[in-house]
Amino acid sequence: IWEVSEELLYDLSAALIYTELLDTFQDGDLRKAYGVVAAVPRERLQKEVTKFKRFFPKFRGFGIDAFAATTAVVANELADSKVIAVLDIGARWSKLVIVSNGKIMGEREIGFGTIQINEEMHSVFGIEMAETEILKRKIHIVSNNGENEFVCLVKDKETCVEAVKFILEQLIQELRLSLQFFAAQLRQDINKVYLTGGGALMKGIELYFAEKLALPVEIANPFQKILLNDELFEKDEIQLKATQFATAVGLAMSALGKSCKGNFDPFELLVEKKKEEQKEWITLRISSLSALMIVLGMLLFLDWRLQYLKLHNSVLGHYLENFQQKQNKVEKIIFQTGNINSKFRAILKAKQQQPHWSALLDEISQCIPFGVWLTKIKVNPASQSDGENIEYLESPSSSAFVLEMQGKALFAYQLRRFYGQMQKSKFCTNVVLKKMVLGQEKQRSVLNFHIVSTINKNAESKRQLDLDR
Known part of the structure; x- marks a missing residue:
């Protein structure tokens, strides 16, 4: 619980925490365990429950959206006993859940969704966001003699396809890193990927993901084992948009007791909260008595100390x-x-x-985007730098300086943006990304990087002259 408190954005005492022990394993002489932890602010949960019960007297409960979508996949017997991944592609975020034998083994949010495709089309074609959604629906992927091709029913086909590919490639890159991370953690291979959410409505998207990931990919249908009332629902229309209902179907199944292990019932947590409040009240009384005893003890100690000082x-x-x-x-x-x-x-x-290096630091700070931070900056004359760094640069001047930067980034696309800004800087030339690896232990989802470049002598002289003026 202490490790969980380090990751929370709010105080641990204000949170309701649910833990699910998944399995144990032997690590040398130690017997270790791993599981899933879910946390939610107490006040927010109570507020939402009160709001829903006001309008829906028969309100049954709610849970974690990514877990609910996974429940719809597992409960419909779409997944076998192997290790699978469920990717719920949303608007702003995509949520990845790893499942093994019906148990949730891990979850991660990826900062890419379908809205990025709309924004890319908006910037390329200069059309309204509503029109970009219509344009996006005209793109689909087909298999032609074993090769996947993008089909776009618009005039500027190539530009439109490139805009879609640009976003999908970033999503697939983050997904690939996440799958590699979870596979290493579980010491098992991911056997299959299921796609849900509104982003899975693009025709043939599973073919593109399967090609890039080299894994079987399938569009999940949460209604596969569910009977629909013909009088209340249009079956054909619902089946066309089935992936959008994965979270809703999974939540309904959770209320019926068919949830995927790892989900939780908020009402059970509220009952737990009342029990915890009673324990806190008892603890407070005991603490008060303990404090009183401590005060009396301190008074006796001070009286003895006074006599001692007099002697x-x-x-x-x-x-x-x-x-x-x-x-x-x-x-x-x-x-x-x-x-x-x-x-x-x-x-x-x-x-x-000295304005010389202040100007350089100011230039670097303007290039750093959100999600990237530097942990180390080092500047040396090129003649004094070690050969390990010089060999990455193209003919550094003997009078130039070598700039080394080490830092961390949340996502790969943010690091690429920072790398591109540094290449455009008038201060730096021969910018080289020397190293980019995943972090260790608690920072496995963070990229560590090392960038080396030479400082343009002409640019620094011009900036020095401007500052002197």
């Missing part, structure tokens, strides 16, 4: 005389320390007033 008054007087004798020495040391501190501040102020 040793003569000893304290002797210490006071020694202190007065050494006071002059201490004052001299303080005076010398003040002189050293003044010199240090003067040197520091002069160093900070």
Whole structure:
């Protein structure tokens, strides 16, 4: 629970936490376990439950959206006992859930969705967002002699297809990294991928994902094992948009007790909350009594201490005389320390007033996008840099400087944006991405990178002249 509290954006005492033990495994001499943890703010959950019960007296419950969509896949017997991945492609976010033997083994949110395709078309064609949705529906993927082709029923076909491919490639790249991470964690291969959500409505999208991931990919139909009332529903229309109902169908199945393990019932959590409040009240009473006992103990200790000080008054007087004798020495040391501190501040102020490197740092800060941060910046003359860094650069000038930057990024596309901005900078030339790897332990979903470049002597001289003016 302590490790979970480090990841929460709110205080642990204000959260309701659900844990599901999935399995145990042997790690050397230690027996370890892994599971799924879900957390929600208490106040928010109570507010939502009260709101829904006001309008829906027979309200049964709600759960985690990604888990609900997974429940629809597993409960319809679409998945066998192997390890599968369920990708719910939404508007802004896509949610990935890993399932093994009906148990949820892991979940991750990927910052790509179908709205990015609309925004890309909007920027390319300059049309309204509503029109981009219509245009997006005219794109589908077909298999022609074993090769997948994009079919677009518009005039500017190539531009439209490139806009779609650009976003899908980024989503697939993040998905591939996530699947590799979970496969390494579970020590098992991912056997199949199921697609749900509105993003799965693009015709033939499963063919494109299967080609890029080298895995079987299938469009999940949450209504496969469900009988629909002909008088209330248009079956054909619902089947066309079946993937959009995966979360709703899974939530309904959760209320019927057919949820995928890892989902939770909020009402059980509310009952738990009442029990926890009772425990907190009892704990508060015990704490109050304990505090009172501590105060009484402190009073007794202070009384004993006072008597002790009176008995040793003569000893304290002797210490006071020694202190007065050494006071002059201490004052001299303080005076010398003040002189050293003044010199240090003067040197520091002069160093900070140098506009040369301030301009470089200002240029770098303007290139850093959201989601990227630097952990180390190092600048050395090219003649003094080690050969390991120089070999990545193309003929560095002997009078140039070598800039090294190390940092972290949440997503690959944010790192690419930062790398592109640095290449356009007038200060830097020969920009090279020396290293890009996934983080370790708690930072496995973060990319570590190392960028090396030379500083353009002409650009830095021009900027220095402008700052001097």
